[in-house]
Amino acid sequence: MATAARDLGEGEHHSAIRVEVPSTTANLGPGFDVFGMAIGAFWDAVELEECPKRSLELELSGKYGKSIPRKHDANSACLAVKHFLKKFGIERGIRIRLEKNIPVGKGLGSSGASAAGAIVGLDRLLGLGLPKDELVALAAFGESCSAGAPHADNVAPAILGGFVLIQSYDPVRAIGIDPPPNLELAIAIPDIEISTKEARAILPAQVPLGEVARNIGRASSIILGLLRGDVSLIGSGMVDAIVEPVRAKLIPGYDVVKRRALEAGACGVAISGSGPTMVAVVDNRVAKASDVAKAMAEGFSDAGLDCESLAARPCGGAKVVWMR
Amino acid sequence: MATAARDLGEGEHHSAIRVEVPSTTANLGPGFDVFGMAIGAFWDAVELEECPKRSLELELSGKYGKSIPRKHDANSACLAVKHFLKKFGIERGIRIRLEKNIPVGKGLGSSGASAAGAIVGLDRLLGLGLPKDELVALAAFGESCSAGAPHADNVAPAILGGFVLIQSYDPVRAIGIDPPPNLELAIAIPDIEISTKEARAILPAQVPLGEVARNIGRASSIILGLLRGDVSLIGSGMVDAIVEPVRAKLIPGYDVVKRRALEAGACGVAISGSGPTMVAVVDNRVAKASDVAKAMAEGFSDAGLDCESLAARPCGGAKVVWMR
Numbered sequence: 001m002a003t004a005a006r007d008l009g010e011g012e013h014h015s016a017i018r019v020e021v022p023s024t025t026a027n028l029g030p031g032f033d034v035f036g037m038a039i040g041a042f043w044d045a046v047e048l049e050e051c052p053k054r055s056l057e058l059e060l061s062g063k064y065g066k067s068i069p070r071k072h073d074a075n076s077a078c079l080a081v082k083h084f085l086k087k088f089g090i091e092r093g094i095r096i097r098l099e100k101n102i103p104v105g106k107g108l109g110s111s112g113a114s115a116a117g118a119i120v121g122l123d124r125l126l127g128l129g130l131p132k133d134e135l136v137a138l139a140a141f142g143e144s145c146s147a148g149a150p151h152a153d154n155v156a157p158a159i160l161g162g163f164v165l166i167q168s169y170d171p172v173r174a175i176g177i178d179p180p181p182n183l184e185l186a187i188a189i190p191d192i193e194i195s196t197k198e199a200r201a202i203l204p205a206q207v208p209l210g211e212v213a214r215n216i217g218r219a220s221s222i223i224l225g226l227l228r229g230d231v232s233l234i235g236s237g238m239v240d241a242i243v244e245p246v247r248a249k250l251i252p253g254y255d256v257v258k259r260r261a262l263e264a265g266a267c268g269v270a271i272s273g274s275g276p277t278m279v280a281v282v283d284n285r286v287a288k289a290s291d292v293a294k295a296m297a298e299g300f301s302d303a304g305l306d307c308e309s310l311a312a313r314p315c316g317g318a319k320v321v322w323m324r
Numbered sequence: 325m326a327t328a329a330r331d332l333g334e335g336e337h338h339s340a341i342r343v344e345v346p347s348t349t350a351n352l353g354p355g356f357d358v359f360g361m362a363i364g365a366f367w368d369a370v371e372l373e374e375c376p377k378r379s380l381e382l383e384l385s386g387k388y389g390k391s392i393p394r395k396h397d398a399n400s401a402c403l404a405v406k407h408f409l410k411k412f413g414i415e416r417g418i419r420i421r422l423e424k425n426i427p428v429g430k431g432l433g434s435s436g437a438s439a440a441g442a443i444v445g446l447d448r449l450l451g452l453g454l455p456k457d458e459l460v461a462l463a464a465f466g467e468s469c470s471a472g473a474p475h476a477d478n479v480a481p482a483i484l485g486g487f488v489l490i491q492s493y494d495p496v497r498a499i500g501i502d503p504p505p506n507l508e509l510a511i512a513i514p515d516i517e518i519s520t521k522e523a524r525a526i527l528p529a530q531v532p533l534g535e536v537a538r539n540i541g542r543a544s545s546i547i548l549g550l551l552r553g554d555v556s557l558i559g560s561g562m563v564d565a566i567v568e569p570v571r572a573k574l575i576p577g578y579d580v581v582k583r584r585a586l587e588a589g590a591c592g593v594a595i596s597g598s599g600p601t602m603v604a605v606v607d608n609r610v611a612k613a614s615d616v617a618k619a620m621a622e623g624f625s626d627a628g629l630d631c632e633s634l635a636a637r638p639c640g641g642a643k644v645v646w647m648r
Contacts, residue, residue, distance in 0.1 A: 033537040034544065167545045167560070169538070175548065175557075206530035212539065212566065213357040214493070219540045220358065220547045221491045224499065227551040233499075236491070242536065 014323040016049040017125045021117035021318040022161075023102045024109030025185070025279045026153035028222060029238035029270040030215040034166040035222065036153035039185055039279075040315030042108065046077060046117030047097040048125050054093045056082060062099040064110070073145060077114040080142025084122055087138070094122070103308075105193035107273035112154025115142025120159055120318040135159055137172035154273065161317030163226055179314040180229035184289035186266060186280040188257060188296035191306040194250055199274030202246055211241050231283035235267025238281065244271055251276045253303025257296050264295035282311075338647040340373040341449045345441035345642040346485070347426045348433030349509070349603045350477035352546060353562035353594040354539040358490040359546065360477035363509055363603075364639030366432065370401060370441030371421040372449055378417045380406060386423040388434070397469060401438040404466025408446055411462070418446070427632075429517035431597035436478025439466025444483055444642040459483055461496035478597065485641030487550055503638040504553035508613035510590060510604040512581060512620035515630040518574055523598030526570055535565050555607035559591025562605065568595055575600045577627025581620050588619035606635075 023042040028035045044062070051057065058070060058078055072078035077096050085092060096118060102110040119139040123130050130138075139155035156164040156174040163177040221237030224230070248254040251271065257278050258269045265287025266280035278296060282289040289311035297309035347366040352359045368386070375381065382394060382402055396402035401420050409416060420442060426434040443463040447454050454462075463479035480488040480498040487501040542561040549557030572578040575595065581602050582593045589611025590604035602620060606613040613635035621633035 031540055031544070032533075034541040165541065165544050165548065167541050167557075169541075175545070177548070203533060205533060207533055207536050209356075209527060209529060209531055209566070212531050212536050215536065216355060216540060216543045217358040217489065217491050217493075219544055220355075220489050221499070223544045223547040224489065224501070224551070227548070233491075242533070 014125055016047065017121045017323045018045060018047045018321040019117040019121040019318050020045050020321050021113045021120070021158050022315050024112060024154045024157045025107070026109065026273040027240070027243070027270060028279075029240040029244060029268070030219040030242075031153070031222065032240070032243045033151055033153055035163070035219070036109070036157040036166070037163045037179065038157040038161045038315050038317055039108070039187070039312050041187060041310060041312040042102040044102050044110070044113045044117055045099040045321070046114065046121050048118065048121040049095045049097070050125070051093040051095045054091055056093070057095040059095070059097045060100060061097070062101045064100040064102065064104045065098070067104040068100055068110075068114075075114070076111040076142040076145055077118040079145050080115040080118045080139055081122055083141045084119060084138050090126065103189055105195060106189050107194065107271065107275045107277040108189070109154035109158060109273060111145070111196070112139070112143055113158050115139040116155040116158035116318055118142065121320070124320055124323065132160060133172050133174055136174045140172060157317065159317045162314055165223065177223070177226050179226060180231065182229060182284050183231050183234070183314060184282045184284045185312045185314070186261065186282055186289045186292035186296060186309070187272065187277060187312060188293060188300055188307050188309040189277045190251070190253070190300045192252075192276050194275045196274045199247055199250065203243055204246065207242050215240060215242055231267045231281055235281050238268030238270045240270065247271055247275050251278070252305055253300045254278070256302050257299035260295040260299040261292050264292040266292045338449055340371065341445045341647045342369060342371045342645040343441040343445040343642050344369050344645055345437045345444070345482050346639050348436060348478045348481045349431070350433065350597040351564070351567070351594060352603075353564040353568060353592070354543040354566075355477070355546065356564070356567045357475055357477055359487070359543070360433070360481040360490070361487045361503065362481040362485045362639050362641055363432070363511070363636050365511060365634060365636040366426040368426050368434070368437045368441055369423040369645070370438065370445050372442065372445040373419045373421070374449070375417040375419045378415055380417070381419040383419070383421045384424060385421065386425045388424040388426065388428045389422070391428040392424055392434075392438075399438070400435040400466040400469055401442040403469050404439040404442045404463055405446055407465045408443060408462050414450065427513055429519060430513050431518065431595065431599045431601040432513070433478035433482060433597060435469070435520070436463070436467055437482050439463040440479040440482035440642055442466065445644070448644055448647065456484060457496050457498055460498045464496060481641065483641045486638055489547065501547070501550050503550060504555065506553060506608050507555050507558070507638060508606045508608045509636045509638070510585065510606055510613045510616035510620060510633070511596070511601060511636055512617060512624055512631050512633040513601045514575070514577070514624045516576075516600050518599045520598045523571055523574065527567055528570065531566050539564060539566055555591045555605055559605050562592030562594045564594065571595055571599050575602070576629055577624045578602070580626050581623035584619040584623035585616050588616040590616045
């Protein structure tokens with residue numbers, strides 16, 4: 001609190017800001033709660049404006065504006081902003097205009113984007129310039145409403161961009177890794193919704209030790225592949241025997257979609273976050289991400305599900321579009 | 325079998341070979357069963373010689389020659405050689421001369437070195453030139469006698485040198501990573517012995533899911549630190565809340581040694597393999613590995629244990645010294 005009071009106003013002060021923030025994919029198989037990547041597929045916009053009343057106001061718009069909770073304690077942007085203001089003892093009224101373009105309940109970091117955009121915006125609006133790990137921790141708190149507990153694997157890439165490793169949660173330490181330029185993504189978003197809270201509730205509380213070792217080996221391959229620009233190695237690490245088999249049961253066509261993606265040249269396939277979206281990594285020197293996306297859509301179609309599919313690239317994180 | 329029969333004799337044929345093979349450290353905290361590193365501290369020598377009788381003979385020498393099992397099924401070199409010959413349907417008599425200089429029962433990959441040296445030697449002796457992953461898998465089988473199951477985290481670095489990630493066990497896939505030149509090691513070997521089999525028997529069968537995520541984050545940091553030459557990041561990842569707390573109870577002074585190493589400038593400390601040796605990583609631009617080793621020895625001394633301590637560097641893997 002002392003720090004904020006000291007810093008507050010040191011930077012240039014503004015009364016309104018607009019931040020755009022990308023969709024993200026979390027886990028990539030074995031990296032449950034610790035791996036995330038920003039995907040240049042969908043962007044939310046978060047506008048914050050100081051208002052005279054010391055209250056929090058929320059306006060929703062965008063394609064999915066009607067699909068998300070209006071109640072402040074159930075909205076990740078509101079929750080994050082309230083937590084931020086309370087933590088630093090700042091008494092301000094804030095109006096949040098949230099333009100929701102990232103599909104909701106699909107495992108594409110929609111709630112994380114809201115929280116990340118709100119935190120990045122508020123930090124800049126107040127001229128605080130908090131360290132990135134603190135921004136990530138504040139935004140992660142906003143995720144409590146959708147995930148049941150703070151988690152950072154969507155908000156961190158939404159803020160930092162690229163691939164992010166959450167090295168530790170206590171304190172939060174997020175390390176960014178630039179994905180190699182030959183890495184592309186294919187995404188298939190079937191026409192069902194999965195609640196993050198429910199997808200977490202069905203997870204096993206305990207895991208056999210042997211599976212842990214296997215997941216450590218695979219997760220390490222993903223990091224190594226990212227650093228070496230070896231998409232095939234990244235893909236070979238995208239296998240998870242702990243969380244994914246349980247969640248796969250919630251996704252009709254999971255096996256078919258995975259097989260079709262690999263047949264179409266993907267290096268690896270995983271459930272995006274808590275699903276139902278599935279994400280494949282593609283080496284663009286070997287196959288076309290658009291072909292892989294098409295094959296995945298056909299897989300969902302075989303399982304009787306409508307599906308939106310697209311090719312995308314990793315992208316940068318939240319960016320301020322304007323301040324005034 | 326067909327492959328071996330075809331290849332056998334294609335290379336130049338020899339009747340005797342001497343291979344030197346280094347000590348190794350496994351796990352480095354969270355990398356249970358999947359991380360290992362060759363340490364230039366101790367070297368075994370394995371000599372293989374074809375003999376007319378179709379039998380396996382074993383001669384032991386070296387500082388620790390009397391500390392290891394003579395029974396073939398309890399000796400990792402014999403077990404590996406028998407498995408190798410049987411697998412490829414090769415009927416030869418082999419005399420193994422094993423010069424055991426790597427301390428036994430200390431968690432420094434002593435049994436792994438025997439198996440690794442024997443496999444590398446036999447492959448060369450027979451002119452097979454098997455792929456490295458196959459050599460690792462064959463040597464890992466030799467570890468069954470000491471570990472109760474094949475494991476590759478010592479034999480892989482003993483063969484390949486440097487740091488090795490076991491990406492998968494089925495099939496075995498080992499990926500080498502060159503440690504950065506500023507990475508040094510401090511090792512403290514207390515005067516107690518821990519059997520690998522026993523150290524494995526006390527491990528939990530099940531692990532809480534939250535701990536798995538934390539270990540994935542830390543293990544990933546080790547890989548990232550190795551690739552970026554960031555020893556501090558490697559060290560910060562050397563924390564394990566699954567295997568190490570259980571094994572720490574077998575090592576008097578564990579907490580003190582760890583604290584003393586960090587106070588002396590180590591970036592991270594872990595039990596080496598199944599212990600009781602403890603290994604610290606040191607950034608040689610920040611601290612002296614010899615100072616850290618001394619501090620660790622004092623820690624064991626405070627706990628009433630005699631201790632051999634030394635500074636070392638990562639090193640290359642098994643090398644053929646001569647063939648004739």
